Amino acid sequence: MNDYDENQLYLSLLADIESDEDHDEAWRQRQLGVFGALMFVGADHSRHQRSERRHARRTYLVRGDLLPDPRVSTPWQALYSAQKDRAFITTMGVDTLTLKCTVVAQSMKLVDFV
Numbered sequence: 001m002n003d004y005d006e007n008q009l010y011l012s013l014l015a016d017i018e019s020d021e022d023h024d025e026a027w028r029q030r031q032l033g034v035f036g037a038l039m040f041v042g043a044d045h046s047r048h049q050r051s052e053r054r055h056a057r058r059t060y061l062v063r064g065d066l067l068p069d070p071r072v073s074t075p076w077q078a079l080y081s082a083q084k085d086r087a088f089i090t091t092m093g094v095d096t097l098t099l100k101c102t103v104v105a106q107s108m109k110l111v112d113f114v
Helices: 003-057 075-082 085-092 096-113
Strands: none
């Protein structure tokens, strides 16, 4: 093997090594991008879960649950038409489905009684 062939071989090996380093760097950059995206999505999901837990513990009525004009309808009519479980539970201790089942059961008793 002459000097020219040896130099070509060394240059070829050096180019392969540099190409592998470029590939590794691109792979690391891709991994960092995926990791960053996962962190962002995880943080957003965590914030959403915390908000849901806080909302579930809230036992007071908010402005949207109150009547806009109390002279137009009774509080009971407004509460019943809104069909919000949180407002039902706060004021009566039962959710909307339980109240509907109770009303249906009571009306069936009245029909059977008559």
